[in-house]
Amino acid sequence: MRNTRADVIDAALRVLDEHGLEFCSMRRVAGALDVQPSALYHHVPNKQTLLALMADEIVRGVSGDTPTKLCRSLRSALLSIRDGADVVATASAFRLGASAVEASLAEMVGADGARTLLLYVFGQxxxxxxxxxxxALGALPGESDPTRDLASDLQASFDRGIAIILRGVTGEA
Known part of the structure; x- marks a missing residue:
């Protein structure tokens, strides 16, 4: 069976989720498809293009009718796959692909506000x-409270940061 571009993107996302961005190589993606690395180049001209396509797929379902909802949706998408935030942030930094998310935010808060919000969401x-x-690895120093819900704490911190930025950008929360 011949692979499609969608197969290559899906395989790359599986490799990313299993091994992380550092080990998401064209050779490893080809191995996941049981093909030679050169076969991938029939679908994508280079790794940068594959990275952009991966980023587009990660953010494909992002939506929201307010800046806060859109940023929350983006954050959820980034966190849905290992190193998803790194992939999308890298693609954005190098302006690989088109960012419908940035365009939607720009309509709501202007280009500078959109870029500021994106950089915050990526970094956070x-x-x-x-x-x-x-x-998860038990590697955080000072983690002595087993009842602490780190994910909830980080979500609350994210929400506070979005509110601060929006107050500055739009004069409202």
Missing amino acids: GQATQTQLQAH
Whole structure:
């Protein structure tokens, strides 16, 4: 059976989720599809394009009719896959692909407000993923309260940060 571009993107996302961005190589993606790495280049010209396509897929379902809802939806999408925040932030930084999320936010809060919110969501998403992974491994120093819900604490912190930014951007929360 011949693979499609969608198969390559799905395989890349599976490799990302299993191994993380550092080990998400074209060779490993090809291995997941049981093909030679050169076969991937029939579907994507290079790894940067694959990264952009992965980012587009990660954020595909992001929606919201307010900046807060849109940012929460984006954060959820970023956290849904290991290193998802890194992939989307990298694609955004290099302006790989089109960002419907940024365009939607720009309509709501202007271009500068949209970029500020995106950078906050990306950074907070990356920090959250790192903290949750470290927590799962028992690697966070001072984690002596087993009843602490780290994910809820991080979500509350995220919400406070969005509110602060929106007060500055729009004059409202």
